[in-house]
Amino acid sequence: MRFCSLGSGSKGNATLVQSDEALVMIDCGFPLKVTLPRLADMGVSPEQIDAILVTHEHGDHIGGVSRLARKFDIPVYLTQGTYRSKKVDEKTKVTFIQPDMPLHIKDMLIHPVTVPHDAREPCQFVIEKADRSLGVLTDLGSLSPHVQRAFSDCDALVLEANHDVDMLMNGPYPPSLRARVAGNWGHLSNQQAFDFLQGAGVKLPSTLVLGHISMQNNSEDKVKSVFSSIESQVPKMHYATQDEGYDWLDV
Secondary structure, eight states: OEEEEEEOSTTOOEEEEEOSSOEEEEOOOSOHHHHHHHHHHTTOOGGGOOEEEOOOOOHHHHTTHHHHHHHHTOOEEEOHHHHHTTOSOTTSOEEEOOTTOOEEETTEEEEEEEOOOSSSSOEEEEEEETTEEEEEEOSOSSOOHHHHHHTTTOSEEEEEOOBOHHHHHTSSSOHHHHHHHHSTTSOOBHHHHHHHHTSTTOOOOSEEEEEOOOTTTOOHHHHHHHHGGGGGGOSEEEEOBTTTBEEEEEO
């Protein structure tokens, strides 16, 4: 398996995962005029995509799903709670998934994992192919024991490092938005993400991508300073960007 990102952050998210037989997209928060050239940059045509997996209904994850899916007849997989948000057009070809109930798309085994986030029925994903596994874990405010178990043994991991707490609390956001981002149903801070990797029973992945890095309340330097102590233990560490995401990486 391999994976890449078209962009990661509050202005739009889309991740591609490819195996021998399948190509899936996790979320699409970009309009078609942005999505199509970024797919081309990754050597992908939209006709190749077997499915779009949706994590939740916030615009930076679902905003571009319906137009892409309808135009290229791509099935969309999402929870009933996400569907009830009415952020996916009724003409979209939809398959409902149940959190914590695995499903197959060709040779991929996909595990939707319930996460604490301020959405109707959010989930994140662990994708397995043969004996390799990829976890995509962003948009959650806290690390429940359930989440820790589900993502503790991934060979490759995309992990949210959304904000630096001091920058958030002293930044431009109004108090209500600061409280939402920092709360148990918001987003992970740099330190929370690091603490997850240091938790009991968690295997450090061979490939780690730190993603969903806030452009207002974080910086790559801030993230690097928190994770510097484990750089020597992680063979490949990358930092996702809003405008470019990251190029193809092997699981």
